[in-house]
Each structure stands twice: as C-alpha cells, then as structure tokens.
Amino acid sequence: MSIRRLAVGIILLSLSALAFSDSLGDEKARAKQILKIVSKDIEKNYYDPNLKGLNWAELNAQAMEMIDNANSIGQIYTTIFGLVDRLSDSHTMFLSPGHVSVPQFGFEAKAYGSEIYVTKIKKKGQAEAAGLQLGDRIVLVNGFDAERQSFDKMMLFFHALQPVSQLDLVIMRGKSAPQKLSIPAKIISSTTVFDLNNDLNIWDLIMNSENAQKEEEFHFKKAEENDGIGYLAVKTFMVEPESIGSFATLAGKPKALVIDLRGNFGGREDALASFTSHFISEPDNMADVLTRKGKEARKIKPSRGAYSVPMAILVDSQSSSAAEMFARYFQRIHKATIIGDQTAGRVVSSRFFLEQLGTERVVPFGVQISVGKILFPNDEDLEGKGVTPDQNGPAQKAT
Structure with missing residues (x-):
C-alpha cells in the first residue's frame, strides 16, 4: 500500500471536527488559506526547486477544487495531506490545525525485517487488557496492512497527527490462526498537545505520543563497571549540542564502545556534529547537503580526549535521519561495526515551518520541509534505502 493511499485513508477515518470549526463553509475557506501558505512554503524552501518534476500549479488547482467539493472536514484536510505527500519525501509533511487530545494504547511495535512485531506493553494498560502480547506479529491496523515502509507513518497519524479512539488489530501469534483484537x-486531554516550534521533528511525535515505558533519552555504562566496554544509548538528537557532547564523555576509559541508536528518530544537525566529535581523531567532512544554493559540506572536528577504540553501533528499523548519518559515516570509514536491522531510510535535512491564521482566534498549523538532500561520497543517498548493517543484531535493548 502506498503512503499516499495510507494517509488519505487514515485521515478519512480519523479526522474529527477541529477545535475552531464553525461550519463546513468556514472550514473550507480556512483550509484554502492554509493550502496556499503550505504550498508557498514548499515552493520557496524544498531543496529541489523543480519539486521532483511535479506540476505544482496544476496540483494546487486540483486541490482547491477538491476542497470546494468536499463533504466533510476529513475530506478537506485529506486534500492538503495528499498534496504534500505527492513529493514522496520522508521529512515533508503537513501538521494540521491543533488537537486537544492524545490517545494512548499501551504498546509499541516496530519492524524486524519485513514484518511488524510488538516490542513493549504497558503493565495494566489498554493493550494488555485487550490481550495483546509481546512478540505478537501485527498484520493489519484499522484495515491497513502493517508494512515496514509505512508502519511508522501510519502510527504517527493514529497517535499524533489525527488521533483515533480505537485500534482494531489483526495479529499472528506463533503458528495460530490470525486473530482480531480491539x-x-x-484519551489524555490537554490544551496544548505539541510544542510547535521551528526545531520540531514530526517523527519525534511517534516517540513522544506513546512511550510505554517512558525510557530515558540517554543511558550509559562506564567501561570501568562493564568489563572495559563503554555503553552509550542515545534515543534522540533533538537536544542541545552541549548536552549531548557532555553525555558522550560518560563512557569512562573503554577498550571498546557500544553506541545504541535503536529507536532514535534523529534530530538536530549541530547535536549530531557535537556527538560525532567525540569519536574522531581528525577533522573531516561527514557528508554534503545539496540545497538550492548548491552543496554545503557538513564538517566535523574532533573534541579533546576523543575516543579511539573499536566501536559497535546498534541500529533498528526506527533509527532515522541523524542516527543513520552517524552509523553510515563510521561504517564507511571502517571505524565501527553496524549491528541490527536495516535502518529507516529517512535521511534529509529538514526544517519545521510554524504558521498560523487569525489574530483573536489563532489557528496554528505547520509543515516540515526537506531543505537539503544528504549525500555521502560518490553521491550516496540513504533516503528510501537506509543503512545496511554489517551483522544482524539483537532485537531487544542492550542492558
């Protein structure tokens, strides 16, 4: 199933009346203004000025007509999602006007190979009460195929962008026949669901919308307490560079290092550079970023006291963006062994554009846009491909 069909179906199923809706006609007028703003943001800022060869003016005209003919708010905002999704870009997505509730279902799941498995269940939570178990393979979610290439985006919609009140699953357990679970x-109510700012990474909403065990973003083990092996687990790069730089020093004096980037959806490029600086011995160019202005080098410099020991980097199907750049860089220069599953293949430089309509009654919305294509030597592009591990690795978190 294509991402576009998935997005359209999800929005039609789950989009409820927005907090600021007065009537369908008012919502159509508002949506047309939002469409113009979002479209213009993409025209001005998307890294490819040709927008991948799409006839953007014609697509916008079609979208306006579809809004005019819409019979529901769901159809109205599906149109904007669909337009943005035509770019088929991992980091270019529309975030619609604000919601006032967040659903939690009490479980997490992710891809291993081509299949989706339940990895965590909250004790006494909704999923446990419904009979879901660790290791269950998810086949369908609300009628949609659970597939590696679209599962994270599907759950992003169901949890965060357009919340639903129930998940209807079809699961496989061992060799038993498929079974249905609802x-x-x-529902957690809040006046502000998301911290809308220009540093927002929409993919982080997956992690923040439901983290069954509320894991710490950073975890470490000193080598002196772990048989000479230092361990650093990094759940996100959406932090201040100074903070993650300080964290990188906490492995002690190791003979070898394990860097755990499983479940890391990426984050800030300056945080990535700060963290990387602790594992290199000389200045280098990590990758190039192709923007409308041309290629820009992402240079990195070593920090004082940087580690110079063998490294293993753990990745999984959710390791994305900055996490993938870190893994591929050290794999390419033969300074680390990559262990785990194929990574997400969501590797571009992006920026979130926060927008709003109105003055007395403010309607916030936004769009995340890919402003640069990440290229490694020989123009290697990880977008849609990911990092192939050197070894298949552990399914569970290292401890």
Missing part, C-alpha cells in the same frame, strides 16, 4: 484508546 484496543480502545486512553
């Missing part, structure tokens, strides 16, 4: 959401 998991009602635990």
